[in-house]
Amino acid sequence: MEKLLSMARGIADSAEVYYRETRETEIFFEDSSPSSINHSHRVGFALRIKKGERGGSSYCSEPKDPAELVRKAAVSLDAGAKAFFAFPGAHPADELETFDPEIEKLSDPQVINEIQRICAVLNGELKGKGQCNVSASYGELFLRIINTAGLDVSQKISFYKVSPQILFPNSQESLRLKQSATGFQSFPDSRLIDLARAYICGLPVLDAGPKGLDAIISPDAFHVLLWRLEAAASAASLCEGVSRLKGKMGQKIASDIFSLEDDARIKGNPQSRWFDDEGVPARSHPVIENGVFRGFFSNLDSASRLGLEPTGHGYRTAMWGGDPVSLKPVPTLAHCRVRPGSESLDEIIASTRRGVLIEGVLGAHSGNIPNGDFSVGLNPGLYIEKGKIRGRLRNTMFSGNIYPLFTRISSVGCSLYESERGMFPYIKVGDVL
Amino acid sequence: MKRLLGNYLGRVGGDYSDMRFERMERTRIEYRGHELLEAGSSVNQGFVLRILENGGFASACFTGVSDLDNAIKRAKECAQSMGSGGKMNAGLLVPPPVEDEIELCLKGDPRAVSLEEKKATLSSYNRIVMASKDMITASAVYEEVTRERYFINSAGTYVAEPLSTVSISIRMIAAGNGVLQNGRAVVGGSNGFERLLGREDVFLRKAEIVSRLLDARPVEAGTYNVVLNPEMTGVFIHEAFGHFSEADLIEHNPSLREKMTIDRRLGCELLTVCDDPTMPAQIGHYSYDDEGVAGRRVVLMQKGILRGRLHSMQTARSYGENLTGHAVAEDFRYAPIVRMGCIYVTPGDNEPSELLDGAGEGLYVLDSKGGQTSGENFTFGAQYGYLIRNGKPGEMVRDINLMGNLFETLFAVKGVGRDTAISEMGGCGKAQMNIRSAMGGPHILIKAVRAGGC
Numbered sequence: 036m037e038k039l040l041s042m043a044r045g046i047a048d049s050a051e052v053y054y055r056e057t058r059e060t061e062i063f064f065e066d067s068s069p070s071s072i073n074h075s076h077r078v079g080f081a082l083r084i085k086k087g088e089r090g091g092s093s094y095c096s097e098p099k100d101p102a103e104l105v106r107k108a109a110v111s112l113d114a115g116a117k118a119f120f121a122f123p124g125a126h127p128a129d130e131l132e133t134f135d136p137e138i139e140k141l142s143d144p145q146v147i148n149e150i151q152r153i154c155a156v157l158n159g160e161l162k163g164k165g166q167c168n169v170s171a172s173y174g175e176l177f178l179r180i181i182n183t184a185g186l187d188v189s190q191k192i193s194f195y196k197v198s199p200q201i202l203f204p205n206s207q208e209s210l211r212l213k214q215s216a217t218g219f220q221s222f223p224d225s226r227l228i229d230l231a232r233a234y235i236c237g238l239p240v241l242d243a244g245p246k247g248l249d250a251i252i253s254p255d256a257f258h259v260l261l262w263r264l265e266a267a268a269s270a271a272s273l274c275e276g277v278s279r280l281k282g283k284m285g286q287k288i289a290s291d292i293f294s295l296e297d298d299a300r301i302k303g304n305p306q307s308r309w310f311d312d313e314g315v316p317a318r319s320h321p322v323i324e325n326g327v328f329r330g331f332f333s334n335l336d337s338a339s340r341l342g343l344e345p346t347g348h349g350y351r352t353a354m355w356g357g358d359p360v361s362l363k364p365v366p367t368l369a370h371c372r373v374r375p376g377s378e379s380l381d382e383i384i385a386s387t388r389r390g391v392l393i394e395g396v397l398g399a400h401s402g403n404i405p406n407g408d409f410s411v412g413l414n415p416g417l418y419i420e421k422g423k424i425r426g427r428l429r430n431t432m433f434s435g436n437i438y439p440l441f442t443r444i445s446s447v448g449c450s451l452y453e454s455e456r457g458m459f460p461y462i463k464v465g466d467v468l
Numbered sequence: 469m470k471r472l473l474g475n476y477l478g479r480v481g482g483d484y485s486d487m488r489f490e491r492m493e494r495t496r497i498e499y500r501g502h503e504l505l506e507a508g509s510s511v512n513q514g515f516v517l518r519i520l521e522n523g524g525f526a527s528a529c530f531t532g533v534s535d536l537d538n539a540i541k542r543a544k545e546c547a548q549s550m551g552s553g554g555k556m557n558a559g560l561l562v563p564p565p566v567e568d569e570i571e572l573c574l575k576g577d578p579r580a581v582s583l584e585e586k587k588a589t590l591s592s593y594n595r596i597v598m599a600s601k602d603m604i605t606a607s608a609v610y611e612e613v614t615r616e617r618y619f620i621n622s623a624g625t626y627v628a629e630p631l632s633t634v635s636i637s638i639r640m641i642a643a644g645n646g647v648l649q650n651g652r653a654v655v656g657g658s659n660g661f662e663r664l665l666g667r668e669d670v671f672l673r674k675a676e677i678v679s680r681l682l683d684a685r686p687v688e689a690g691t692y693n694v695v696l697n698p699e700m701t702g703v704f705i706h707e708a709f710g711h712f713s714e715a716d717l718i719e720h721n722p723s724l725r726e727k728m729t730i731d732r733r734l735g736c737e738l739l740t741v742c743d744d745p746t747m748p749a750q751i752g753h754y755s756y757d758d759e760g761v762a763g764r765r766v767v768l769m770q771k772g773i774l775r776g777r778l779h780s781m782q783t784a785r786s787y788g789e790n791l792t793g794h795a796v797a798e799d800f801r802y803a804p805i806v807r808m809g810c811i812y813v814t815p816g817d818n819e820p821s822e823l824l825d826g827a828g829e830g831l832y833v834l835d836s837k838g839g840q841t842s843g844e845n846f847t848f849g850a851q852y853g854y855l856i857r858n859g860k861p862g863e864m865v866r867d868i869n870l871m872g873n874l875f876e877t878l879f880a881v882k883g884v885g886r887d888t889a890i891s892e893m894g895g896c897g898k899a900q901m902n903i904r905s906a907m908g909g910p911h912i913l914i915k916a917v918r919a920g921g922c
Binding site for chain 2: 060064065068070071075076077079092094097104108110114115117142166275279355356360395397398400404405406408411412414429430432433
């Protein structure tokens with residue numbers, strides 16, 4: 036990395052080298068039987084250079100020829116793309132405990148045993164009424180970023196992730212759970228039993244009947260709303276002139292009981308980070324506080340265009356995945372957390388006269404995302420009547436716009452559950468279906 | 469390359485093993501509004517090793533040849549763990565050995581076109597969009613991917629086949645009446661740079677539509693007779709039916725597998741559906757899949773009867789059916805899974821105007837905004853649509869998402885157009901992203917489809 040940086044310095048005013056190495060084993064069981072196992076070891080280098088107000092980049096998996104990587108970055112620089120930002124300088128290490136050395140002793144048979152145990156617990160409750168799928172993965176991630184401003188940061192992360200799922204008949208419609216940690220953790224039986232019981236309640240297929248249903252949005256389904264909020268609260272959208280939250284800083288945009296922050300420094304979470312993919316220190320960032328919009332989140336580029344300090348949200352991500360090394364850092368809410376409320380899920384359900392528990396959706400990516408609109412199929416939506424789950428709804432859609440919906444949040448659950456982009460509670464919104 | 473990969477594979481052992489090496493060159497140029505955001509190309513590479521041993525089937529993906537021994541060790545460990553502890557009992561239908569080296573057949577090799585010319589082409593289309601009425605920004609992306617693929621297996625097969633895809637995609641956003649509206653236009657394919665030239669009309673037409681969407685009202689939620697344009701037909705058949713033709717998706721789902729029994733009637737007589745990755749020029753074109761199996765046209769549904777499905781070597785063995793050559797990986801980072809190559813509804817007898825007539829007071833929906841499936845349920849979104857009045861497209865409407873049930877909707881197809889088109893934009897997010905999954909067909913009429921507005 037140092038050699039690459041030194042060579043890049045020779046042709047540019049400033050430069051950054053990003054290194055990423057992952058080792059991961061993924062194991063899948065379908066219908067309680069093994070279906071696939073994949074191991075991967077991937078290494079990648081990305082180079083960014085700056086000269087004046089121009090920027091260039093290149094990447095590769097194995098820099099056998101560092102000069103070629105630098106030459107490609109130089110060609111990219113000559114193309115004339117603007118880069119107004121400066122690479123961040125050295126900052127004090129504020130490291131997190133994200134590596135559990137025990138991960139190196141974890142074996143495939145141990146994970147397979149745990150998956151088989153999970154299947155046994157679920158099947159014990161289901162008694163042949165449902166199909167169990169379980170996926171698990173474990174491994175390590177090492178990141179390092181160095182730049183010509185003197186930055187040299189690195190982080191080692193270990194992870195163990197498991198996700199049990201019960202499929203409804205004739206379908207891949209399912210109820211699922213997720214759990215991740217920096218090391219092996221046995222999945223609690225109590226959560227598996229709750230999952231199986233919710234599944235059994237959801238087995239009858241029902242029609243929704245008249246309109247006027249309350250919606251209880253699960254942590255998994257929350258990403259529909261988050262996706263649209265993120266599009267508006269991103270400093271890049273503000274720069275582009277397409278943010279629905281432009282001029283709304285400090286204004287009420289949601290119910291008083293709703294607060295959402297991005298906090299990359301949560302203890303024990305294998306997704307936790309102490310710097311983003313540009314080396315900027317990660318910190319807690321309120322997005323909505325008691326219903327009030329508190330601020331845009333940024334990467335180096337969008338912050339510099341707005342004349343602001345970067346918030347440390349530059350991550351090499353894209354809507355549909357991709358190789359992080361090949362992606363440029365964009366403002367991303369990667370570690371969201373909704374402030375828990377006071378009611379348990381059981382209490383929220385019990386207080387619902389007619390409603391639907393939205394455990395998953397289809398089509399989150401469709402619809403007018405910049406405008407905040409959504410229109411999704413429930414997958415599944417568990418129908419609630421007089422405080423009890425009665426079955427699951429057939430062919431039902433949930434559509435609207437996040438801004439009026441946020442103002443109608445009436446309950447926020449007291450427990451946070453892991454989902455794609457953070458930790459979320461169940462959230463109830465009145466009379467929306 | 470053959471000798472090198474052969475040497476590597478010779479160290480693996482097992483009941484069966486194969487190895488794929490890929491060198492992937494990617495060029496990406498992006499304008500955001502009028503500003504050039506990014507331009508450049510990079511090269512990545514990696515290996516995928518697979519081993520079948522005592523019923524355990526495992527893969528190891530790695531980026532450096534120095535990691536070969538460790539990858540072999542891990543793949544063997546994984547196969548053993550699944551075979552013994554996990555009681556996996558995988559088998560493979562391995563085809564007779566073949567040796568083949570395919571050359572790209574391109575009208576304008578994009579690798580021979582300068583970055584400046586690519587930039588100028590993209591910029592010219594971007595300027596058209598940005599100059600359009602109500603347009604406040606656009607994200608214009610030129611993307612070119614060339615994958616040099618080399619495959620070898622322990623049964624004696626060696627295949628080298630490069631794949632090339634090029635596309636220009638412009639996502640455009642217009643503002644007015646207090647709302648933002650967006651749309652996307654794409655040109656692209658697998659037969660060279662020239663297909664990107666002279667396509668101004670595609671971007672101009674979509675920019676005009678996005679501007680008109682500002683005055684359109686959201687479609688009222690309800691049940692409609694809908695006419696799908698060819699792009700929507702492609703997404704519909706991909707989501708509603710195609711995924712269940714992928715044998716791995718239902719292999720371990722007994723209830724769905726039973727429903728997808730060959731020779732069972734699943735749709736109306738008007739509906740015939742095929743998948744053909746070998747169709748030239750379309751974005752998903754290939755001759756061999758990522759298991760070195762020759763791709764071929766498969767009739768999936770014939771006049772409403774299920775006639776075939778798409779296979780990898782593993783699923784073909786599991787089902788006792790013939791190989792089809794549909795095991796595809798996103799790139800060197802992944803082992804292949806079963807994917808559609810180019811799925812399409814075959815043309816029928818109706819003029820599109822007859823389908824509009826047949827819809828009554830229905831909905832004409834155009835141009836995809838993506839879709840998703842989960843078992844028998846599916847959704848797919850449209851970029852825009854028209855209310856049908858007196859057999860003609862009338863008022864423009866927006867925010868159209870359609871939802872249905874596979875086993876009901878395929879019977880609700882009431883007309884199939886004689887026109888046909890294959891989408892220039894590929895895309896499928898099943899486990900890995902596949903930018904080369906193509907789809908298409910003619911206009912079709914479906915009765916009583918649930919539409920959600922906003």
